[in-house]
Amino acid sequence: MTDILVVDDSKVMRDMIIACLRAIPETSFVHASSGLEAIERLSLATFDMMVLDLNMPDIGGVEVLEFVRGQDTLRSLPVMIVTTRGDEQSRERVLQAGATSFLAKPFTPDAIIAEVRAILGGRAESVA
Amino acid sequence: MTATADLKEFIAAYLVEAEEHLAVANAQLLAVESAQRKGDTNPRAVRETFRSLHTIKGLSAMVGVEPVVAIAHRMETFLRDFDRSGAPLPLPAIDALLKGVRGIEQRVAALGRGDGAAMPSDELLAALDSLGFAAVSTAPPAAPLDLEPALLGKLAPFEIEQLIRGINAGKRALRAEFTPSPARAAEGMTINSVRERMAAVAEIVRVLPRAVPVSPGAPGGLCFVLLLLTSSTDQAIAEAVGIDVDTLHRLHREVEAPILAERGNVSPEMATSELEEDFSDAQSRRGVVRVEVSRLDEAMEGLSSLIVTRFRLARAVAALNKRGINTRELSEIMVDNARQLRDLRAAIVRVRMVPVGELLERVPLLVRGLRRATNRAVRLELEGGTAELDKSVSERLFPVIVHLVRNAVDHAIESPDERERRGKPEEGLLRITCGARSNTRLEITVTDDGRGIDRAAVARKAGRNTPNDNAGLLDLLCIPGLSTRDIVTTTSGRGMGMEIVKRTIVDELGGELEVSSELGKGTTFTLRVPLTISIVDAFSFECGEQRFVVPVAMVDEIIEVDSECLAQVPAQEDGGPTVDIISRRGVAVPMLQLAQIFRLAAAEKYGRKAIVVRRAGAPIAFAVDRMLGQQEVVIRPINDVLVRAPGISGATDLGDGRPTLVLDLVALSTSLNVRTGASRAQP
Amino acid sequence: MKLYVIFTLAGTEYALPVDAVLQMQSFTGATLVPGAPAYVAGIVTVRGLVVPVIDLRVRFGLPPAELTLDTRIIVTESEGRVVALRVDAAREVLKLDVDKHQPAPSVVSERASGFVHAVHALGTRLLLLMDLSKILGESSHDPARASLVDGTKARPQLPS
Structure with missing residues (x-):
């Protein structure tokens, strides 16, 4: 079973992301509605990857990412950033902050599935 | 699919x-x-x-x-x-x-x-x-805050300013720490709940995560730093939030001169000239308030306790009257009071009502989306009417309608080609009507002119006999776990999740669900639901082999009945029920046997658990056989005079299709005329 | 001509006008309501409404009967009240000529405490026509009278 943490303050967006990713067999999902909650959940349980929004209250996605990359246990956690800011500069910024991949909204179900499959596939190989 | x-x-x-x-x-x-x-x-x-x-x-x-x-x-x-x-x-x-x-x-x-x-x-x-980019960046004010640079650097200029202003206004700026752990999470202590509780006692300026060495106290290697402004004491905050008082630290030394960034760009004179027309503009946005349903529930609960008080008052007046005291004026007041309570109740109920049109207004959009997704040609006819229904009913009804609409467009209505072959108009028809059937019930129909449901095929898939009427067909469609895929592909596609539709309409809302379908012609689903429902969180328990529920809000405590702590009160001549005294944390509480009051076949002389309620502040216990659980229940009124009895406030369905009585133990104790309180000594 | 639901009770056939009947259903038991009159078998849910069930045997002073597969409840509606009647069996709906109703002989109406207002002979069968409003009666049933504390009356039937 693959456990994915989906972080977005918009419930509709979380639901949409999960609806898309349900097509991937053997995955289960945990929601977090803020960056703080995401960090808390990551510190208390193990996940195979995180899908992370950038624009959230208290602390945004980049801050979550910076924090995660500063933690020994989480340094290698695959993180996919999902954001409306699709420009090259934003992409550069989040990849620099340590994102594994970057997906601009709006995305199609196929696009996000492909992106997540690529991340999970890569992980499976590196484990093997 | x-x-x-x-x-x-x-x-x-x-x-x-x-x-x-x-x-x-x-x-x-x-x-x-x-x-x-x-x-x-x-x-x-x-x-x-x-x-x-x-x-x-x-x-x-x-x-x-x-x-x-x-x-x-x-x-x-x-x-x-x-x-x-x-x-x-x-x-x-x-x-x-x-x-x-x-x-x-x-x-x-x-x-x-x-x-x-x-x-x-x-x-x-x-x-x-044309708004352009007129923003001028301003340097953050120097901060006399006692905060390590790593955290200070994460604060926005306005957050620093907010802290300084707070300090200048006489508030205390504090830093609180919360360290999450699985044990705390299990108790419901998470950053979300801590944040929520903190917001009640302090102004939260910012919350930041901080990595800490992994230790038994911080198994996640994480702690959250909350930056606050407050007028409460450390003790009060620690207590309200549930954290140790030594996790709180002051953020500032003594305040010298007020520090304020100068930013007044608009002079007051300039502002007033525009104020008037803007006021009327803001006015138009007033008049509508968004209220959480839970707040209305609170109001309703308050009203319920008023009604209980009124009941007591009525008894007191009757008692005075019996003693030959003239209660005419009191009685008149009581009549007014009754009317006012009725009006108040109606007003609260009205606040919760939403027009039925609101329920349907999103259907066209849904149909349009489905039309595009499925390439079906569908015409939608909506007949909304002006009825109003309770928000909580509307919320439960909406997914059901979405479900029926989706099934109709996805599966029941044929593709344009197929329709043409069958001699039907190319465009399928989906018709939804909504109307009040009486003062208390709403009828909704969802009709399509699609292929209809093949009873024999559904029955084959379910491994049952072919039903010979629509009621039998509905039973089949609502069999839980009936493979949706099979149904979808071999029949008209009804059946997908129909058991959920039935559960919502019949079990939850206490409504009715009917289907009528003609092969090749189409299908109609008819839903009848009450316009209002009342939902409470309730304990269920068993007494004398019968199940009951009691609203959680009415229960003070549930205690074990230990025969060691019991004392029997000598039987009385007034025909009242037996009263025992049970010791609860050293206080004597009168206890009644619910089985005896209701004349139920009790398994043992004493129930093993007792439900403690408060009547006019004094505790009174009702012994029952055993507690079963806690759940949200929909309360249905018991209207007929034949079955209205004191202490019974309605009925509910715990999922077995049979009514379970909802008890009002406070009213029951009042009707029994049992004296409450720690002592039964003298009146 | 008028349609009637025919039901049996202790071997006797009764008729009830169809317009007073909402529906008939098999009976598997009701939830006892403490404090209700003895002839109330309890409450059931019908179309989402909580409805009292009158056990007609008890109401008519007949010995109670065990539940069988034939046991039915007839859900009636009159004067805005919805009440179910528990009967031994109900299978038929018949068209009866209203003009052929005869007033109930006094011995019948006495035995049935006025619940039967007419009889109808149909071939060799004798159908008793019920006065529904008399059976429901008690429109001013005072809950306080069916006191919970006073054990001499209003005791619900326990399941046998």
Whole structure:
């Protein structure tokens, strides 16, 4: 079973992301509605990857990412950033902050599935 | 069914969330404006506005509502600079931004009605484009805050300013720490709950995560730092939030001179000239309040206790009357009081009512999305009517309607080719009617002119005999776990999740569900539901082999009955029930045997558990056989005089299809005329 | 001519006008209501309404009967009240000529405490026509009278 943490303050967006990713067999999902909650959940349980929004209250996605990359246990956690800011500069910024991949909204179900499959596939190989 | 999700299905949820964000954007923009008119700034409100529009833009892009994306994008771009710099927004810009919000609102409303969202006018886009980038960045004020640089560096200038202002205004700036752990999470202590509780006793300026060495106390290697402004004491905060008092630290030394960033760009005189017309503008946004349903429930609960009090009052008046005292004036007051309580109850019920049109207004949008997804030609006929129904009924009903509509378009209505072959009009018909059937019930029909349900095929799939009537067909369709795929492919596609429809309509709402279907001609689902329901959180328990429930709100405590702690009170001559005294934490509490009161066959002389309620502040216990659980139940009224009895406030269905009595133990104890309190000595 | 639901009770056939009947259903038991009159078998849920069930045997002073597969409840509606009647069996709906109703012989109406207002001979069968409003009666049933504390009356039937 693959456990994915989906972080977005918009419930509709979380639901949409999960609806898309349900097509991937053997995955289960945990929601977090803020960056703080995401960090808390990551510190208390193990996940195979995180899908992370950038624009959230208290602390945004980049801050979550910076924090995660500063933690020994989480340094290698695959993180996919999902954001409306699709420009090259934003992409550069989040990849620099340590994102594994970057997906601009709006995305199609196929696009996000492909992106997540690529991340999970890569992980499976590196484990093997 | 394809494996790929259809994001169009999220349009209804999108509309709801978009409305919420629009409400935030409006309120925050008005807050920015009112602060700036006072020569002040409100960078937090600017940030909230920015975030709302950013979210609206992202969501709108996902569901393909381009006109909203076009407006929100421009507003977001403009606000981002001001969010970064913390500079005040120019007043004309606020005006343009409010117009932009209204433009989005209009489009969201149009989508909700099933009309398309029109592209924004050039005028609006030009107004938003011309906002430009006038933001001037300001240096953050020097901060006399006792905070390590790593954390201080994460604060926005306006957050530092907020702390300093708070200190200058005489508040204490504090830093609190919360360390999450699985054990705390199990107790419900998470950053979300801590944040929520903290907000009740302090103003939260910022919450930041901080990595700490992994230890037994911090198994996650994480702690959260909450920066606060408060007037409460450390003790009070620690208690309210449930954290140790030594995790709280002051952020500032003694305050010297007030430190304030000078930012008054607008003189008060200038502001007043514009104030009048803006006031009327703001007025138009008033008159409508969004209220959480839970607050209405609170009001209703308060009313319930008033009614219990009235009951006691009536008894007291009757007792006076019996003693030959003239109670005419009191009786008149009682009559008025009864009427007022009735009116108040009706008023609260009315507040919860929403027009049935609201329930249907999102259906056209849903059908349009489905039409595109399935390539079916479908004409939608809606007959809404003017009935009103309770919000909680409406909320439960909506997914059911979505379900029936989706099944009809996805599966029941044939493809245009097939329809042509069968000699049907190319365009399928989906008809939904909604009307009050009486003062208490609403009837909804969902009709399609599709292929109808093949009873024999459904029966084969379910491994049952072919039903010979519609009622039998409905039973088949509602068999839980009936493989949806089989049903979908071999029949008209009804059956998918029908058991959920039935559970909602019949078990939860206490309504009726009927189906009538003719092969080749079409299908009609008829739902009849009560216009109002009342839902409470309740304990279920067993007594004398019968199940009962009692609302949690009425229960003071549930205690074990230990025969060691019991004392029997000598039997009385007045024919009243036996009263025992049970010791609860050293206090004597009168205890009644529910089985005896209700004349039920009790398993043992004494029940093993007792439910303690308070009557006029004094505890009274009812012994029962055993507690079963706790759940939300829908209370149905018991109307007929034959079965109305004191202490019974209604009935509910615990899922077995049979009514279970809902008890009002306070009223029951009152009707029994048992004296409460620790002592039964002298009246 | 008028349609009637025919039901049996202790071997006797009764008729009830169809317009007073909402529906008939098999009976598997009701939830006892403490404090209700003895002839109330309890409550059931019908179309989402909580409805009292009158055990007609008890109401008519007949010995109680065990539940069988034939046991039915007839859900009636009159004067805005919805009440179910528990009967031994109910299978038929018949068209009866109203003009052929005869007043109930006094011995019948006495035995049935006025619940039967007419009889109808149909071939060799004798159908008793019920006065529904008399059976429901008690429109001013005072809950206080069916006191919970006073054990001499209003005791619900326990399941056998």
